[in-house]
Structures are given as structure tokens and as C-alpha cells.
Amino acid sequence: MAKKSTAKPDRPTPVFEYAPAPESREIGRLKPSYQIFVDGAFRDGSGEAVKTINPADEQPLAEVSEAGPADVDDAVRAARRAHTEVWGPMAGRDRAKYLFRIARAIQERARELAVLESLDNGKPIKESRDVDVPTAAAHFFYYAGWADKLGYAGFGPNPRSIGVAGQVIPWNFPLLMAAWKIAPALAAGNTVVLKPAETTPLTALTLAEIIAEADVPAGVVNIVAGGPAIGQALVEHNGIDKIAFTGSTEVGKLIQRSAAGTGKRLSLELGGKAANIVFEDAPLDQAVEGIVNGIFFNQGHVCCAGSRLLVQESIADEVVAALERRLTTLRLGDPLDKNTDIGAINSAAQLARIHEMADTGTAEGAERWSPPCELPARGFWFPPTVFTGVSQASRIAREEIFGPVLSVLTFRTPGEAVEKANNTPYGLSAGIWTEKGSRILWMANQLRAGVVWANTFNRFDPASPFGGYKESGFGREGGRHGLEAYLG
Amino acid sequence: MAERLAIRKTYKLYIGGAFPRSESGRSYPVSTPDGDLLAHAARASRKDLRDGVSAARKAVPGWSGATAYNRGQVVYRIAEMLDGRRDQFAAEVAAAEGVHTSAALAQVDAAIDRLVWYAGWADKFAQVVGGTNPVAGPYFNFSIPEPTGVVGVLAPQSSSLLGLVSVFAPVIVTGNATVVVTSQDRPLPAVSLSEVLATSDLPDGVLNILTGITAELAPWLASHKDVNAIDISGAARGLRADLQQAAADNVKRVFLDPDESWEAEPGLRRLTAFVETKTVWHPVGL
Structure with missing residues (x-):
């Protein structure tokens, strides 16, 4: 991203404290x-x-x-x-x-x-x-x-x-x-x-x-x-x-x-490496919820996760700032607590894989950000993580991480968005965020993916066919x- | 007065709408089942095959983006063009397959009818296999078939025209582009068919036709990373497992249907073999 605010949002002072609400x-x-x-x-x-x-x-x-x-x-x-x-x-x-x-x-x-x-x-x-x-x-x-x-x-x-x-x-x-x-x-x-x-x-x-x-x-x-x-x-x-x-x-x-x-x-x-594409006319609050749901649902252990955020350049700073603000409110911890948003990584092996990929992202020059977030002392945990300034060639933009790690890329035109979205050997899912109906249908037509979520993400239903291209x-x-x- | 001396045709490849010889300069003799020499056909090389794939890939956006109505008309146009040359094809099929001209003519007619049948599917197929899905929530959800992309086809070895048409028509009518490797020993009707294609409004590169040695070309087609699916029905039984294995390199869709009863109505199987189901969700609300 050309310019990015370096100001880190602090955890907002909560209006209410959450009491633990564990399921037995x-x-x-x-x-x-x-x-x-x-x-x-x-x-x-x-x-x-x-x-x-x-x-x-x-x-x-x-x-x-x-x-x-x-x-x-x-x-x-x-x-x-x-x-x-x-x-x-x-x-x-x-x-x-x-x-x-x-x-x-x-x-x-x-x-x-x-x-x-x-x-x-x-x-x-x-x-x-x-x-x-x-x-x-x-x-x-x-x-x-x-x-x-x-x-x-x-x-x-x-x-x-x-x-x-x-x-x-x-x-x-x-x-x-x-x-x-x-x-x-x-x-x-x-x-x-x-x-x-x-x-x-x-x-x-x-x-x-x-x-x-x-x-x-x-x-x-x-x-x-x-x-x-x-x-x-x-x-x-x-x-x-x-x-x-x-x-x-x-x-x-x-x-x-x-x-x-x-x-x-x-x-x-x-596997998958879905593009979640946000246009400048998208309803931003909903889009941010969709981005969060797209990559942090189930700790990102989702083959159709929206792991590549493609955001139109004109709103990139605004979207990333809103996303970071939203991520500071996510609650990570006890999976049995009804207020928990982000649970544990499933295994030590998977946690090691996520660490390795995230380290690669840093080594390849992307900027890494996570909300202030205390990880429990025991267990397998990884904080929600956002990489900005990610190049298409970077491993974190190409390989499936299967964890709570989002790579942010930008585009200028719908054609460029399609080209970047399809620039992957995978083709499981994709997301489109825009208020313009004709653009949704055009994009849905162009994206080489088996499931396309428009103005929503990660919806599943027994009546709805699911599966991949390529x-x-x-x-x-x-x-x-x-x-x-x-x-x- | 002496009988007029015949002009013999040069049988070449059909790649990207052009008729090149093999870049390798190779050819191979093609004979009737009785052993009489018919011609020397081009013996396509790995490079020719890759040229075919890249021509097909270039053709994918335009052809898959064409309206179904348009694709139907183009395939119907192929039938029209073929119908105008029934006698020529009957003679070629008779020579290639060693059957009587009347039997060959029946095959040509069946091939024409098959093209017409598939042409009509172009703008109905999606209605039959796609539709809306009643999901439990405030979402509009529909599924549609889309072309898989570039499809490699190993044409049947015995049925030089009817079999060939029966395997490529469903591939292109659904919006794919294809590279077809013809029957090795009976390639000539396929080469003549490329002349029909060239005058049928079919965009260049949608259908590429290679003659040559099946066992030599098939492994390259099966392992090619820019081929999305492959029909290996025309490969010898002993070759198929290797092709299936090579196809796994890029998770190719592999189609195998050894049934060669071309006379029967084909059903949907070949139409559904080379499409991907895309499902689109959108919220419903004020």
C-alpha cells in the first residue's frame, strides 16, 4: 500500500467488562x-x-x-x-x-x-x-x-x-x-x-x-x-x-x-486462497464485518477463508484502519466461553506452520500487525494478524496458511481485481463487496471460483453446492x- | 483422352485457426484398413501440442464469454457446413474405416445430427443443470455451470468422424476450448473437418486438431499445466493409468468413458463432464 497510517489503534476502553461465560x-x-x-x-x-x-x-x-x-x-x-x-x-x-x-x-x-x-x-x-x-x-x-x-x-x-x-x-x-x-x-x-x-x-x-x-x-x-x-x-x-x-x-x-x-x-x-474484494462503493461497516468473518472465522482454519483481501486503492487506508479498530475488539481465549471470538489453533504442528508462514511474510517485506492481545500461557494460540504491503509474489499471498492471517493487497480497476484474484492455482471461493448490482454479477462471472459470496462471506447451507475450480x-x-x- | 490426373491433398494440423505442418517436419503414412496408402499425415510433436494448448487458452475468454445463443449458432453452423460436404466426408470415412459408402454416409448424417443436437443444448444446458438453491436464510443463492477451460481430448480410435464429433461437440458447446488428438490410424476425416471448422464462424483456437501418434502426444497433454481437463477415452487401455497419474499434477478433471456406441443419444454425461458448478450468494434485504 502506498501510504499507510502508522498510528496503532489502542484497545478502546470497553463500555462493559465481559464476565467469563463458559459453557460447562x-x-x-x-x-x-x-x-x-x-x-x-x-x-x-x-x-x-x-x-x-x-x-x-x-x-x-x-x-x-x-x-x-x-x-x-x-x-x-x-x-x-x-x-x-x-x-x-x-x-x-x-x-x-x-x-x-x-x-x-x-x-x-x-x-x-x-x-x-x-x-x-x-x-x-x-x-x-x-x-x-x-x-x-x-x-x-x-x-x-x-x-x-x-x-x-x-x-x-x-x-x-x-x-x-x-x-x-x-x-x-x-x-x-x-x-x-x-x-x-x-x-x-x-x-x-x-x-x-x-x-x-x-x-x-x-x-x-x-x-x-x-x-x-x-x-x-x-x-x-x-x-x-x-x-x-x-x-x-x-x-x-x-x-x-x-x-x-x-x-x-x-x-x-x-x-x-x-x-x-x-x-x-x-485448499484455497480466496480473494475477498472490496470496492470503494462497498458498505464499509458490513465489508469490515465480512472481512473479519472471512478470515478469522474458525481461526482461519477454513479452506474457503478470505485470506487475501483485495481492497480498492482509494479506500485502502480507511478499510485497514477500520479493520484494525474492529480487530482490537475481538476476544481471544477459552473456546468454551460464549463471548470468545477466536479460539485455539488446533495443533502444535499447525501453529508451527502458521508461525513459519507469518515469519516469511515479514521476511519478504510485508508489514505485520496484530491487535494488543494477550495469549493464554498454555495451549496453541495465534493472534489475529494482518499483513499490509503484500506483493502478489509473496508466499503469504500465494500459499494457504490455514490460520488467522490476512494478506492485504490493493487494486485500481475491476479488471485488475479479477486478474489478481484469479492469479492463483486455487479456485475455491471469492468475495465481492460493492453496492453496484451489475458489478457484482460481472465480477461473479469473471472469478474462477466455485463459491462466490457477494456482500457476505463464509455462508454454508446443505442446499448450496460447495467445491472448487482448478x-x-x-x-x-x-x-x-x-x-x-x-x-x- | 487420358483421365484427368487427381490432385492429392496435403493433410496438415489445425492450430489457432491456421493449417501448419508439424514444426518437427515429420509425417506418417495413413492407410485404409486394407493397407492401401491414403496419404502422409502430419505427425504432431510436443511443440505442436503446446502451440495447440496456448491457442486454446487464448480462445477461452472470448468463447466462454460469448452468449450461449451465439455458441449454439456457431455449432449449428458447423453442422450446416458439414452437411454441404456430405459426399466428400462419406468417401473419406469409407476409405478411413473400410466401410461401404452407404454406411459411411449414415455416419456422416449421424455426425451432422449430433452437432445439431448439441447446438441446441447451448442455451438450455444451464437451465437443466443449474438453478436457485433454497438456502435457510435471507440469501439469494444460485448455481450455474461454467466451462472448465482448456480441455484435452483423445478422440476415439475407431469412429473417425461420428466419434470425433460426439466427443468435441459437448466440450465446445459448453464454452471450453480444446485440443483434440485424432484417431491415430484414421485421422483424415478429422483433418478435413478442420476445413469445415475454419468456415464455420468458430473463433480461431477454440478447436485445435492434431494428428499423430496418440501414445506419444497423450502424456504431454495429460501433464500440461495449462490444460484443465482431459478426456482419455481414446487412449489405449494400457496407457490410461499413466495419463491419470500425470493429470494429478494440476488436479485435472479426467473423463473416461470407454463406451463407443455412438449411435445412441448421448445424454448429459459429456456435457456435465467439462463444466464447473459456480454458486453465488447474495443477501436479501431492504
Whole structure:
């Protein structure tokens, strides 16, 4: 940026002090140990027993018995049998009823799941409570309704399931991603083996409990906890027909390579480096809220995060000043506190990655700013961080950071904004802020991204297809389009 | 009086609307299934392929930005131009595939009809596969299909014209630009088709046609970083896994449909294979 105010906003004197308002951790009904779910039964896996920790204080939460390769074999075999004998032949209306049961049970246990999610993941309770859990329930409810209407979905009059799906999900939305994967697969008549992320297995294993209580037939859903080796064993397993992966572009490419020649169907939801584009005529207060929501929602652990702010040069100083003012009011701390805006970074490894990228930003000449912000002594924390004066070539403008780090770039004309926004191998999402309708539609047309938020950001809905262009992957999750990945 | 001596045609490549020979100077003999020499076709090189990709990339903004109505008319125009040369193509298909002229003519007619069928999809496809999404909140939300970009196509090896048309028409009618590697042993109808394309109002570079050795060209197409998707159906079975692997370098969309029953109505599969679904949100409020 040409000129930037060097005045640092101080933390404004609050009108009201916030008293701590923690949700009780008891609500999470944390168990001392969790088991994998294979063929309708919980059991110890043949892998190691690992402790999953609370990233907010590094204290162990529970012991998780991880799967070994033999468990993956068993799970795939169970899923195959369930597909052939039970779930595949079952009438769609009955599959629907099971999915409706799951949706309702998630709603009934919403508080428990939200607390558990915040404990295991580190995300603020207001997000797990208001976004993750209700959206997960809504996803099951949405796809339940499709199960007996597949012939109307536009994929031919008599669409068929594919078979057994191997599904690998990330740690940023553990329960929600499980719902995104399992609900459409089951609605379309497939059976699944799902591997949650190693650092966040608890809500997926609790979902297994819900699925068991719903009397879903054994083997229809199998959940195997484990690390990358188990993920690899699953996606490379000869017994699966379909791979669904959400995670990094790097791993996505490995999976695409390994699936070559196998005939397995593949859908990939990979990384992103979204441009959030603010024009000079944008409603600035709303835009600032949108920028904050775009990059600091879920600590920036969001593949579609608006991590590149493209702001029109004429208003750049004003926007950055307003943004910095707003960031000084964000509250970072205990994820279970209902007033918390920014929770913990999910793991030590991810925190190290964010530090490394942020240091690169400084080394490459960008100006770094964070609000005055006290980080808790224990746990994994990173303050909201804004880089200004970022060049397009800088690593922090090109690579996914997956943390609360915003890179600010400027543009003069809409054409330049489009060129900069599209100048990335990714293409998952983008944001546009302007009051001019024709410009919104023109920009939306020009941006090479699967989801475009105009005058809003980071909205998700089961009816709304989500997925990437280019190296952000292929296939869609959500909506009618989301069925295509699970129909033969 | 002696019979008039025939003028033999030189079969060249079609890149960016021009008809170059291979930059490599190479050619290869093309024969009928009975072994009679038909011509020496250009044997495209890796460099020709890259020229084709860059011509296609240049054509993407204009073609993908054209109205669907316009794209439909252009594809329909290809059908018109082809229809005017039915007899020529029937003879070429007959020679290439070793079938009787009447059977070849039926294939030419089917190819023309296929172009007409796809032309009509241009401005209906988005209505059928896109739409508004009833999200639970005060937002207007819609999804539309957009072209993937540059698509590499390995054309079917056996069906020299009908198969070829059936694989490229859905790619271009949805707004993509493409580089097509023709049937290796039956390339001549494709080369003649490029003459049809050149007179069909199809913008230069939208469709580029290369003749040559499939196994030599395909790996470069599959690994090319500026190709967004690839149809490997025309590759030999033993080659496909390598191509799929190379395609992962830039997360290419890979399409494989070994079904070669070109007579049946194709359905939507090839239309949906080379598009991306874009979803747009906007708040609703006063």
C-alpha cells in the first residue's frame, strides 16, 4: 500500500467488562476412552491408543484407540456386505427414515456435540453451537429427503449407488465434514468407511454412537480413527469404489495419483486462497464485518477463508484502519466461553506452520500487525494478524496458511481485481463487496471460483453446492449437485 | 483422352485457426484398413501440442464469454457446413474405416445430427443443470455451470468422424476450448473437418486438431499445466493409468468413458463432464 497510517489503534476502553461465560465442559459428556466403530460395533482398534488433547490447554481429553490396517480391511468388508445385502437393496424411503433419525438425534444432542467439538478442536463454542452442529443436522435432514427421490435428481431415471465409499476428512470442521460426507453417500445408497482427522476424532465417534442408536444396519457406516497411514490404507484399499477426500491440495494430488488406473471414483475438496474484494462503493461497516468473518472465522482454519483481501486503492487506508479498530475488539481465549471470538489453533504442528508462514511474510517485506492481545500461557494460540504491503509474489499471498492471517493487497480497476484474484492455482471461493448490482454479477462471472459470496462471506447451507475450480479440487458437496459424487 | 490426373491433398494440423505442418517436419503414412496408402499425415510433436494448448487458452475468454445463443449458432453452423460436404466426408470415412459408402454416409448424417443436437443444448444446458438453491436464510443463492477451460481430448480410435464429433461437440458447446488428438490410424476425416471448422464462424483456437501418434502426444497433454481437463477415452487401455497419474499434477478433471456406441443419444454425461458448478450468494434485504 502506498501510504499507510502508522498510528496503532489502542484497545478502546470497553463500555462493559465481559464476565467469563463458559459453557460447562460436563455437557460434552467426555468419556475416558473412545473406540472405533466397525460393522455396527465399537471395539479397540489394532493401532495405537493415542491421547487426544485440548488445544486450548494441551491437557489430554481422552484416549482414542486407533485403527490398524486390519481394521480398515474389516470395515471395508463390512461396508461391502452391508451395501450388497442391506443398504443397496433397501427402499429409498427407508434409507430416508434412518437419515432423518440421525438428523434428529444430532439436534437432540446438539449442546453435547458443540461442547465436545470445541474441546477437541479449539473452536469457539459460539461457532460450534451456531454453525457446525446445526449445519451438520441440517445436512442429514436435507439428504434424507433425497433418498427416495433420486430418480428426480437429473442423473437419469434410475440412478444407482456406486458401492463402498472411503472418506477422509480434516480437523477444521470435524462433525460437519463427517455429515457432508456421510449424508449424501447414504442417501444415494452407498455405504461408507470414514476416517476422521487424527487430532479431532471425538465428535465423529460420537456420531457413530448416534448412528448405532438409530439402528442403522451394521456396516453401513464405519468410522476408523487414525493418522495419515490409515487414511492412505483406506483410500488405496482395493475394496472401495469411491474416494471422497477433504484436505490439502498436496495430499489430494497424492490421492489422485494413487487412484490412477484403479477405476475408483474420486471427489476432492482441497485448499484455497480466496480473494475477498472490496470496492470503494462497498458498505464499509458490513465489508469490515465480512472481512473479519472471512478470515478469522474458525481461526482461519477454513479452506474457503478470505485470506487475501483485495481492497480498492482509494479506500485502502480507511478499510485497514477500520479493520484494525474492529480487530482490537475481538476476544481471544477459552473456546468454551460464549463471548470468545477466536479460539485455539488446533495443533502444535499447525501453529508451527502458521508461525513459519507469518515469519516469511515479514521476511519478504510485508508489514505485520496484530491487535494488543494477550495469549493464554498454555495451549496453541495465534493472534489475529494482518499483513499490509503484500506483493502478489509473496508466499503469504500465494500459499494457504490455514490460520488467522490476512494478506492485504490493493487494486485500481475491476479488471485488475479479477486478474489478481484469479492469479492463483486455487479456485475455491471469492468475495465481492460493492453496492453496484451489475458489478457484482460481472465480477461473479469473471472469478474462477466455485463459491462466490457477494456482500457476505463464509455462508454454508446443505442446499448450496460447495467445491472448487482448478487445484481446489473437483466434485461438489451440498445440494442436488452433491448427489452426483455418489451415484453411478 | 487420358483421365484427368487427381490432385492429392496435403493433410496438415489445425492450430489457432491456421493449417501448419508439424514444426518437427515429420509425417506418417495413413492407410485404409486394407493397407492401401491414403496419404502422409502430419505427425504432431510436443511443440505442436503446446502451440495447440496456448491457442486454446487464448480462445477461452472470448468463447466462454460469448452468449450461449451465439455458441449454439456457431455449432449449428458447423453442422450446416458439414452437411454441404456430405459426399466428400462419406468417401473419406469409407476409405478411413473400410466401410461401404452407404454406411459411411449414415455416419456422416449421424455426425451432422449430433452437432445439431448439441447446438441446441447451448442455451438450455444451464437451465437443466443449474438453478436457485433454497438456502435457510435471507440469501439469494444460485448455481450455474461454467466451462472448465482448456480441455484435452483423445478422440476415439475407431469412429473417425461420428466419434470425433460426439466427443468435441459437448466440450465446445459448453464454452471450453480444446485440443483434440485424432484417431491415430484414421485421422483424415478429422483433418478435413478442420476445413469445415475454419468456415464455420468458430473463433480461431477454440478447436485445435492434431494428428499423430496418440501414445506419444497423450502424456504431454495429460501433464500440461495449462490444460484443465482431459478426456482419455481414446487412449489405449494400457496407457490410461499413466495419463491419470500425470493429470494429478494440476488436479485435472479426467473423463473416461470407454463406451463407443455412438449411435445412441448421448445424454448429459459429456456435457456435465467439462463444466464447473459456480454458486453465488447474495443477501436479501431492504
